[in-house]
Amino acid sequence: MTAVIPFDEYDDERHIIEADKVGGPVDAPDRKTTFADVVARTEQRPPIVPAVLRSPEGRQALARWSAGYFAYELGKHAWKSPKYAAKVAWYAPRGLWRAGSAVLWWAVGGRENFHLRQEAANKNDPHTWQSLNRTRAKESSARWWVVGVGLLLLLAALVGAELAGMPSVGWWAAVVGLVLVAARLGRPADKPIVDWATTGQRFTKLTAEMVRNAVVALSIGVKEPGQLTFPPPGIHKDGPGWLARFNLPGAIVATQLLEKRDNLAAALRLPVDQVWPEVGPDHPGQVDLWVGFQPSSKMGQPRWSLAAPTARTSVFEPQPFATDARQRPLSTVLLARNFLIGGQPGSGKSYAARTLLTIAMLDPTVELKVAEFKGVGDFLDVAPLCSTYAVGVDDDAFETGSDIITWALAECERRGKRILAAKQRGEAPEGKVTPELAAKRGSGLHPVFILLDEVHELFAAVPGAAAACERAIKRGRALGIIFCLATQIPDKDSLPPNITRCITTRWCLSVLGQVENDMILGTGAYKRGFSGTVYRPGIDAGWGVMVGVDKPGSARSFFPTPEVTAAIVARAGQLRGHAAVGEDVERVEARDMLADARTVLQNGEAGLPWAVLAERLAELAPEFYAGVTAEMVRESLARYGVDSQDVKVGRSNLKGARRTALEAAQQRREIESE
Amino acid sequence: MRGTLTATGILLVVLLGYAASCIVRPFRDCWLCDGKGHHRSKRKRKLSRPCGWCDRTGKRLRFGRRAWNKAREKYRAA
Numbered sequence: 001m002t003a004v005i006p007f008d009e010y011d012d013e014r015h016i017i018e019a020d021k022v023g024g025p026v027d028a029p030d031r032k033t034t035f036a037d038v039v040a041r042t043e044q045r046p047p048i049v050p051a052v053l054r055s056p057e058g059r060q061a062l063a064r065w066s067a068g069y070f071a072y073e074l075g076k077h078a079w080k081s082p083k084y085a086a087k088v089a090w091y092a093p094r095g096l097w098r099a100g101s102a103v104l105w106w107a108v109g110g111r112e113n114f115h116l117r118q119e120a121a122n123k124n125d126p127h128t129w130q131s132l133n134r135t136r137a138k139e140s141s142a143r144w145w146v147v148g149v150g151l152l153l154l155l156a157a158l159v160g161a162e163l164a165g166m167p168s169v170g171w172w173a174a175v176v177g178l179v180l181v182a183a184r185l186g187r188p189a190d191k192p193i194v195d196w197a198t199t200g201q202r203f204t205k206l207t208a209e210m211v212r213n214a215v216v217a218l219s220i221g222v223k224e225p226g227q228l229t230f231p232p233p234g235i236h237k238d239g240p241g242w243l244a245r246f247n248l249p250g251a252i253v254a255t256q257l258l259e260k261r262d263n264l265a266a267a268l269r270l271p272v273d274q275v276w277p278e279v280g281p282d283h284p285g286q287v288d289l290w291v292g293f294q295p296s297s298k299m300g301q302p303r304w305s306l307a308a309p310t311a312r313t314s315v316f317e318p319q320p321f322a323t324d325a326r327q328r329p330l331s332t333v334l335l336a337r338n339f340l341i342g343g344q345p346g347s348g349k350s351y352a353a354r355t356l357l358t359i360a361m362l363d364p365t366v367e368l369k370v371a372e373f374k375g376v377g378d379f380l381d382v383a384p385l386c387s388t389y390a391v392g393v394d395d396d397a398f399e400t401g402s403d404i405i406t407w408a409l410a411e412c413e414r415r416g417k418r419i420l421a422a423k424q425r426g427e428a429p430e431g432k433v434t435p436e437l438a439a440k441r442g443s444g445l446h447p448v449f450i451l452l453d454e455v456h457e458l459f460a461a462v463p464g465a466a467a468a469c470e471r472a473i474k475r476g477r478a479l480g481i482i483f484c485l486a487t488q489i490p491d492k493d494s495l496p497p498n499i500t501r502c503i504t505t506r507w508c509l510s511v512l513g514q515v516e517n518d519m520i521l522g523t524g525a526y527k528r529g530f531s532g533t534v535y536r537p538g539i540d541a542g543w544g545v546m547v548g549v550d551k552p553g554s555a556r557s558f559f560p561t562p563e564v565t566a567a568i569v570a571r572a573g574q575l576r577g578h579a580a581v582g583e584d585v586e587r588v589e590a591r592d593m594l595a596d597a598r599t600v601l602q603n604g605e606a607g608l609p610w611a612v613l614a615e616r617l618a619e620l621a622p623e624f625y626a627g628v629t630a631e632m633v634r635e636s637l638a639r640y641g642v643d644s645q646d647v648k649v650g651r652s653n654l655k656g657a658r659r660t661a662l663e664a665a666q667q668r669r670e671i672e673s674e
Numbered sequence: 675m676r677g678t679l680t681a682t683g684i685l686l687v688v689l690l691g692y693a694a695s696c697i698v699r700p701f702r703d704c705w706l707c708d709g710k711g712h713h714r715s716k717r718k719r720k721l722s723r724p725c726g727w728c729d730r731t732g733k734r735l736r737f738g739r740r741a742w743n744k745a746r747e748k749y750r751a752a
């Protein structure tokens with residue numbers, strides 16, 4: 001449609017205005033599929049062999065389950081056998097009678113036009129009856145022969161068996177078989193002899209109707225049950241449970257449903273730990289709802305591949321350390337990661353930490369340093385393999401713990417130089433530790449795994465340890481130093497948020513509330529559906545929620561028996577030649593940052609900006625303050641009550657520490673200590 | 675007591691057997707014409723007289739079956 005405004009006679013112009021086209025199709029035209037489209041298709045082909053049969057663990061689990069199942073069934077039916085015997089004794093004669101009469105009835109052709117003959121008799125019509133009877137006699141005349149020959153053959157077989165010397169066992173078996181067949185014939189159609197009805201598990205199958213009704217009941221915007229669509233292959237078995245993949249209607253996202261996992265479980269009338277929703281793979285509005293056959297707390301755990309007698313790991317490669325709700329192993333790379341494990345007492349922290357330690361332990365290039373401030377010796381069996389080991393809540397243990405951190409800081413400094421040299425030689429292209437460098441003898445770049453259990457004790461006992469630890473974690477990540485911290489009190493004093501922030505992989509086991517949960521997993525984790533509060537201490541030990549891995553979600557640490565644990569430690573000892581890799585730490589005096597800050601303040605300076613203070617501290621004691629930043633100094637000193645104030649530098653004012661504030665803080669501390 | 679029981683049992687079996695036989699073979703030969711349907715003539719050439727008792731069929735319902743049929747008709751009518 002074009003509208004032409006007529007030009008006037010004075011102005012030789014013509015305006016053509018394209019009017020907006022209203023109505024008509026706006027969709028792109030459909031076109032036929034071309035070969036190019038077919039070739040470019042990348043649809044997922046479902047695997048041919050079922051997942052459970054593809055892994056040795058899966059096959060073993062299946063075999064074990066089958067053996068257990070059949071043993072149970074056998075026992076159950078053996079227990080019920082007297083009842084079965086009584087039933088057989090009652091039904092077998094009936095069956096014999098039924099079979100005999102059926103053969104006779106067939107032989108005389110009793111069923112042949114039976115009703116017609118009876119009708120003729122009822123009507124007193126002998127002619128018809130006689131003709132019908134003749135037909136019957138003709139039809140069945142040969143049947144007696146069949147019966148006779150059959151009986152003769154049977155007799156011949158029996159005589160033959162007797163002459164061939166059939167053992168009495170055979171005769172008994174034949175009799176038992178005959179009796180069983182007779183009982184089968186004699187039982188009423190709706191009364192089986194064996195009780196097949198299974199008892200126990202109430203939940204057997206997840207149906208689309210259950211899912212639809214449950215999702216509608218959540219009131220997240222789904223109004224009609226029919227609004228949910230189930231893409232093929234629909235609800236199917238997946239591992240030890242059912243997987244329902246469905247699309248939520250409109251713009252409803254799956255996370256809305258994940259937040260209401262409790263409500264979903266309530267609507268399905270199942271325990272919470274049997275219902276595992278997650279975001280589906282295709283789009284944010286798709287839900288993968290996995291419902292186990294049993295609550296996960298009642299399920300066993302598959303075998304841990306690291307428990308194999310020939311296990312050997314590499315911290316550069318993903319290694320299994322836990323399983324998810326569907327019993328699939330979860331793996332993580334240790335290197336260039338740090339780990340935080342939090343949870344209340346009884347949540348299984350030490351075992352969770354041990355699974356990670358096991359990965360490190362079974363890689364013989366890794367140096368181990370373990371400090372455990374619970375004081376019960378959870379890791380005592382690993383002590384001979386550790387270059388540094390501390391246990392207890394005494395000064396000695398705390399000093400060792402603090403020394404480990406100091407050592408790590410100094411090691412970072414040394415490694416930084418080694419990496420630089422290696423990079424110049426072309427051995428470390430990314431400025432990072434490579435597997436080759438780590439394995440190379442004398443490179444000084446082997447991976448170090450530092451485990452600090454109940455680390456809040458250390459941070460509370462040694463001032464400055466937390467800040468030093470934070471620096472070590474930040475610097476060590478690229479230099480092959482792996483920190484694993486476990487704590488039960490994740491509040492901001494015993495576990496500074498800065499430390500939490502620089503640890504990427506966090507595992508929140510059973511915790512009491514949302515605050516603790518978000519302290520470990522990060523703000524908003526609880527609302528996004530990542531919550532360790534659903535787990536009960538003791539009962540659900542080892543269960544937790546993990547973020548910072550490929551697939552955030554539930555993770556249950558492997559929990560081997562003491563014998564298996566001992567075998568793993570023995571295997572690690574064998575790999576390592578029963579000696580510790582690396583050197584023990586040297587006793588280093590812990591630095592007092594407040595005093596040091598006062599020391600680096602030169603005469604005539606009224607104060608120093610934070611950045612300058614950090615530089616001076618690093619010069620003063622590089623082995624301890626290497627890598628310290630202005631921010632860290634500010635936060636460390638804030639704990640002593642040193643405020644961030646304006647400090648004059650030349651003409652401008654920068655934030656920093658004033659001499660007066662430092663001195664006041666020192667005096668306060670002296671007064672407090674007296 | 676025992677004798678009565680045995681007698682009752684035997685009677686029951688016999689009755690059941692008779693009932694079964696009335697189902698399998700509801701007809702018997704007419705006793706008047708010996709199952710031929712007509713009376714035997716004294717002179718050979720002449721056609722024999724048809725039997726009215728069995729209505730020339732030579733067969734008659736057995737007593738049990740007749741009684742049963744009668745009872746059934748009564749039941750149907752009621």
Ligand SMILES: [Zn+2]
Pocket residue numbers: 704705706707708709710711712725726727728729730732733
């Ligand atoms: Zn007659």
